[in-house]
Amino acid sequence: xxxxxxxxxxxxPADGSPQFAEQVRRGDRTAWDRLVGxxxxxxxxxxxxxxxDREAAADLTQETFATAYQSARGFAGNGSxxxxxxxxxxxxxxxxxxxxxxxxxxxxxxxxxPDPQPTAEEVAxxxxxxxxxxxxVRKLPEIYRRAVAMRYFAGLTAxxxxxxxxxxxGTVRWRLHQANKQLWALLQPSLGEENDNGSGHGxxxxxx
Amino acid sequence: xDRGTENFKSPLDEVLEGLPEEQPPAxxxxxxxxxxDVPTARVVRLAWMQVMRNVAAAAAVLxxxxxxxxxxxxxxxxxxxxxxxxxxxDSPAREMHSAQSAMMAEEPEEPRPxxxxxxxxxxxxxxxxRLGLEPSAAPEAPPYLRDGVVSVxxxxxxxxxxxxxxxxxxxxxxxxxxxxxxxxxxxxxxEGEADVADEVRMVQAPGAPEDVEAVHAxxxxxxxxxxxxxxxxxxxxxxxxxRDLSGERQVSYHKEMExxxxxxxxxxxxxxxxxxxxxxYIASDQVRIQEDSPDSARLTIRLPIDAYEDAIEDLKxxxxxxxxxxxxxxxxxEYYTRGAEVREMADREADLLRKYEDETNAQKxxxxxxxxxxxxxxxxxxxDLLERLSEETHWPVLELTLTEAVGPSAWMSRSLENSVNAxxxxxxxxxIWLPAVVIVTLFWRRRTS
Numbered sequence: 270x271x272x273x274x275x276x277x278x279x280x281x282p283a284d285g286s287p288q289f290a291e292q293v294r295r296g297d298r299t300a301w302d303r304l305v306g307x308x309x310x311x312x313x314x315x316x317x318x319x320x321x322d323r324e325a326a327a328d329l330t331q332e333t334f335a336t337a338y339q340s341a342r343g344f345a346g347n348g349s350x351x352x353x354x355x356x357x358x359x360x361x362x363x364x365x366x367x368x369x370x371x372x373x374x375x376x377x378x379x380x381x382x383p384d385p386q387p388t389a390e391e392v393a394x395x396x397x398x399x400x401x402x403x404x405x406v407r408k409l410p411e412i413y414r415r416a417v418a419m420r421y422f423a424g425l426t427a428x429x430x431x432x433x434x435x436x437x438x439g440t441v442r443w444r445l446h447q448a449n450k451q452l453w454a455l456l457q458p459s460l461g462e463e464n465d466n467g468s469g470h471g472x473x474x475x476x477x
Numbered sequence: 478x479d480r481g482t483e484n485f486k487s488p489l490d491e492v493l494e495g496l497p498e499e500q501p502p503a504x505x506x507x508x509x510x511x512x513x514d515v516p517t518a519r520v521v522r523l524a525w526m527q528v529m530r531n532v533a534a535a536a537a538v539l540x541x542x543x544x545x546x547x548x549x550x551x552x553x554x555x556x557x558x559x560x561x562x563x564x565x566x567d568s569p570a571r572e573m574h575s576a577q578s579a580m581m582a583e584e585p586e587e588p589r590p591x592x593x594x595x596x597x598x599x600x601x602x603x604x605x606x607r608l609g610l611e612p613s614a615a616p617e618a619p620p621y622l623r624d625g626v627v628s629v630x631x632x633x634x635x636x637x638x639x640x641x642x643x644x645x646x647x648x649x650x651x652x653x654x655x656x657x658x659x660x661x662x663x664x665x666x667x668e669g670e671a672d673v674a675d676e677v678r679m680v681q682a683p684g685a686p687e688d689v690e691a692v693h694a695x696x697x698x699x700x701x702x703x704x705x706x707x708x709x710x711x712x713x714x715x716x717x718x719x720r721d722l723s724g725e726r727q728v729s730y731h732k733e734m735e736x737x738x739x740x741x742x743x744x745x746x747x748x749x750x751x752x753x754x755x756x757x758y759i760a761s762d763q764v765r766i767q768e769d770s771p772d773s774a775r776l777t778i779r780l781p782i783d784a785y786e787d788a789i790e791d792l793k794x795x796x797x798x799x800x801x802x803x804x805x806x807x808x809x810x811e812y813y814t815r816g817a818e819v820r821e822m823a824d825r826e827a828d829l830l831r832k833y834e835d836e837t838n839a840q841k842x843x844x845x846x847x848x849x850x851x852x853x854x855x856x857x858x859x860x861d862l863l864e865r866l867s868e869e870t871h872w873p874v875l876e877l878t879l880t881e882a883v884g885p886s887a888w889m890s891r892s893l894e895n896s897v898n899a900x901x902x903x904x905x906x907x908x909i910w911l912p913a914v915v916i917v918t919l920f921w922r923r924r925t926s
Binding site: 327399412437452453 | 487488489490491492493494495496497498499500501502505506508509510512513731733735760761762763765766771773775776777800802804874876
């Protein structure tokens, strides 16, 4: 206990603390090394899910940290540094898609789309066929893809996303709601095919 | 990670949150840390094909730059110049604000909000309910009322004196409103008896004495008795939503638009001008100007329902529309149902109030007060809901994103596309100009020989 009193090493600020945010904003190298250590894997997976290319995902991860570090002063410091970092990542991802010549999916009119209502079996099936789900996310219009990526791939809250995007939390929830509707519209036909090909998940199974 | 309570749940959460993560390359962390040391790190490897494509695009653009300029760019500059000239002259609201600002005694530290057609941009169209008896003791008042002078008048109980006092108020209010520093007037009941005052009104219409006349001419129905008796702004003919019996459709709109613009800063300034001109306001605003990434701006804009579509058309002209999505929800039934509920609760409140005043037994009086307080709490809640609903239907939201056109390759691609279009146009009209060129050339050669 006495040794701990003598220790001059100050405790590192917690990830979500204003002190950490300020360190990130000032370009404090220790804070940034820690940010890289904590987030590089999740950032890699975010880019991988959106690009489908491991090499591109690794390059984009590197570029995200480099770009964010160079423009750390641009981080206002009043939100989560993680949210800001993922915002930079998604901007770079979008630019990469445009350089690759990938056309943005057309904005589907989602007014008439039903709310997702998967059965437990369908949820289990989707959990197994993750490539289906990821492919559907990539087909979303950019604004919804971004909301889904920040919420589900980056693990940010609606408030953090709203702070970074500069919109109301209600708008973020509306976007997520629209995104889920469109995802369900994209996934449901695939589930219908699974159930029709005798995979054993359909309700009508005639025992031999 | 603890995501907390987000009030958003979806049946697909389990699927999306449960996606397994892949292991990144073993050296990725070291590469990322090393990338922090590179001052102008450009670590994305360009395929050699992409490099060749960019070089070829650059060469094609250089060759065709004269045709592009004549066909595509020069008319755009001309249109832009015309638009910029129009901007200066099409903003009477801004001229009004400039004149008003010039009349102010001193500049406040905070930027003074623009006054557009009597409403204060940046604030809600409704006015605040309560002000203190002294101008300085108004902590709940919004900044625009603190900056100016607030006059407060007290009423007596309704009775024979009311008519006389109204007449006296009329002249005094008219004179007070002529003072440009006065931003609002609050009229409260006698101190301690605000809930039984005859009328509580607030007028927010600087320099509009005719609106005061309208108020006293009974344009607005008698206020609901109760603690919060707030009148809407007298401008634009707004009424409380619970008094709206027009039966008009109430639809809430929510749109998102992304524009790709040449210069985000300039476009951002133009957006503010357009919004102001259309009588709207900017609820939130975030601009990012960064060296190593495209500039961007995100604005949450609220516009009057009558000007919503026109304002969107104006904004579209600032750049290329990358995305425009929207949703509309018909809230008509909900709107009028809630209004009827508020009126019904107000009637019950008035009835309870009469019983409370007439009751002499202390115990019964206490019980009536409890019922009255409970009813008023419900009434406040209903009115809040209805006001929010009214705001959604009368002031729809536009989420606008401005992004800078991405990098030289995108500009080159676009220029190349324009060049191809120009060449196609030249080719298509060749049947007209080619024979003429041939004839003129032959004629000229014959003359010179």
